[in-house]
Amino acid sequence: MTQQALFIIFGGTGDLAYRKLYPSLFRLYEKGYLKDNFAVIGTARRPWTDDHYHEVVMNAVADDGHESDRTNSELARKFASHFYYQSHNVNDTEHYVALRNLADKLDEKYDLQGNRIYYLAMAPWFFGTIAAHLKSEKLITDHGYNRLIIEKPFGRDLKTAKELNDDISAAFSEDQIYRIDHYLGKEAIQSIAALRFGNQIVSSLWNKEHIDNIQITLAESLGVEERAGYYETAGALRDMVQNHILQIISLLTMEKPSKYTASELRDRKVEALQNIKVYSKEEALQNFVRGQYGEDADHTQSDYRHEEGTDEQSQIETFVSGKLETENKTLAGVPIYVRTGKRLARKSTQINVVFKNVDTNIFDSTDADSNLLDQNVLTLYIEPDQGYRLDLNVKDGGQTYGIMPIHLDYHKTAAEKAKIPEAYEKLIHDALDGNRTNFAHWHEVAQAWRIVDVIREAWDSEKADFPNYVSGSMGPQASQDLLKRDHRNWIFDA
Numbered sequence: 001m002t003q004q005a006l007f008i009i010f011g012g013t014g015d016l017a018y019r020k021l022y023p024s025l026f027r028l029y030e031k032g033y034l035k036d037n038f039a040v041i042g043t044a045r046r047p048w049t050d051d052h053y054h055e056v057v058m059n060a061v062a063d064d065g066h067e068s069d070r071t072n073s074e075l076a077r078k079f080a081s082h083f084y085y086q087s088h089n090v091n092d093t094e095h096y097v098a099l100r101n102l103a104d105k106l107d108e109k110y111d112l113q114g115n116r117i118y119y120l121a122m123a124p125w126f127f128g129t130i131a132a133h134l135k136s137e138k139l140i141t142d143h144g145y146n147r148l149i150i151e152k153p154f155g156r157d158l159k160t161a162k163e164l165n166d167d168i169s170a171a172f173s174e175d176q177i178y179r180i181d182h183y184l185g186k187e188a189i190q191s192i193a194a195l196r197f198g199n200q201i202v203s204s205l206w207n208k209e210h211i212d213n214i215q216i217t218l219a220e221s222l223g224v225e226e227r228a229g230y231y232e233t234a235g236a237l238r239d240m241v242q243n244h245i246l247q248i249i250s251l252l253t254m255e256k257p258s259k260y261t262a263s264e265l266r267d268r269k270v271e272a273l274q275n276i277k278v279y280s281k282e283e284a285l286q287n288f289v290r291g292q293y294g295e296d297a298d299h300t301q302s303d304y305r306h307e308e309g310t311d312e313q314s315q316i317e318t319f320v321s322g323k324l325e326t327e328n329k330t331l332a333g334v335p336i337y338v339r340t341g342k343r344l345a346r347k348s349t350q351i352n353v354v355f356k357n358v359d360t361n362i363f364d365s366t367d368a369d370s371n372l373l374d375q376n377v378l379t380l381y382i383e384p385d386q387g388y389r390l391d392l393n394v395k396d397g398g399q400t401y402g403i404m405p406i407h408l409d410y411h412k413t414a415a416e417k418a419k420i421p422e423a424y425e426k427l428i429h430d431a432l433d434g435n436r437t438n439f440a441h442w443h444e445v446a447q448a449w450r451i452v453d454v455i456r457e458a459w460d461s462e463k464a465d466f467p468n469y470v471s472g473s474m475g476p477q478a479s480q481d482l483l484k485r486d487h488r489n490w491i492f493d494a
């Protein structure tokens, strides 16, 4: 169904708007989901003209494009003509009046029915000011919908997240707030529920009786690149664990929703996060490992502390691994190992669900020491590969009854992957639909901070001995030891 809405993008000249928002809006336009009745106001401090803004939008579409001639294409030009630029300092009340006048004018011109989406593609310390002004300067309409989309990071800890939430909640109700975690827009993450609840063989085994442990790896091969300024204030724990990894855990450990609706899913996810054990400081230190990359083995890649924009004594972690536990009844006691880092051997996001060994091995052993067969592992490939793998044991084809491991594989082809809407496209589409299924609720964000804050505080109380892993490896030795002490190994070992 074609939508009628005005987007007001704060941070319209920024990287996120250019790389993600304009191309996503274009794809929705190409598909006819946005048509004649939409308009976009881009705001930022720079004094751009509408004409210049149109060029920028067309370039963004072209840079992202599959078709090289999109810039000149009539469609991109028509699309860009819906964009208006308003120079705006978010701290200046007068500017909101100008913004409101333009918004009202466009509402009438494009017949937008008072529907507004405010997209805050800016640093989070502006969110409160913007939300307050949107209310006080009456940009929020009394007819149509008003939805606020905000980007991570949502605070630096529970305290600051709560302050931020209080600020925006003074102008917007929870059901008007769309907190983006772009992992929730990824097809393979959305598929977790389908795999778990759409297959009897999976759902009947998804419990502590059958699962030995769950491993989640979000490995990046790149270093900090141009993001040192932000990264120096964040680190891997805040940047990846508090949001993406804990969201993935909630989808993996939640109880079955009675229906796949936003409210059911939210309740189950909130419960799942509340069931994750919040560690004491000592437990956090025992169960979490931090790392920072050094040079690679050939000394061709710089260590983190010599990247542009980082502190030479930086205590910021570029790697985290840890063990979490859930107290929910189905999976209680099943360790959940998580790992994320920069400059690791290979870029891969994957989830490995490791099943328990068969009770008794009645066959000749493949492993003389333990008489154990290989464990069954169900792997979910999230990115860049998308697919599934199931490791099984079968007869080896010989005269005697030997056993060998095989795997069943399904990987999406490049053509299939190309057809899947990009995460931001999906999430903007959902926001237009008023569908909050794939956005983080405040209760989820708050609980995730409770889990992470303890680890952060424990680490901040002790000086780290960095750098402690070689670029191109799979992180510090302590990360391997974390599993070894439980007589386990990381399944993904590039």
Ligand code: NAD
Pocket: 010, 011, 012, 013, 014, 015, 016, 017, 043, 044, 045, 046, 088, 089, 090, 091, 120, 121, 122, 123, 124, 151, 152, 153
């Ligand atoms: P950016 O620095 O490229 O852009 C920031 C924008 O804010 C610019 O348009 C700038 O002009 C504007 N701005 C700054 N101060 C202003 C003021 N006082 N008044 C008006 N405008 C002002 O940042 P970005 O990379 O686009 O990121 C935006 C937000 O999205 C941040 O919260 C970031 O953490 C988050 N985010 C970005 C990405 C990404 O891929 N870039 C990914 C995830 C989250």
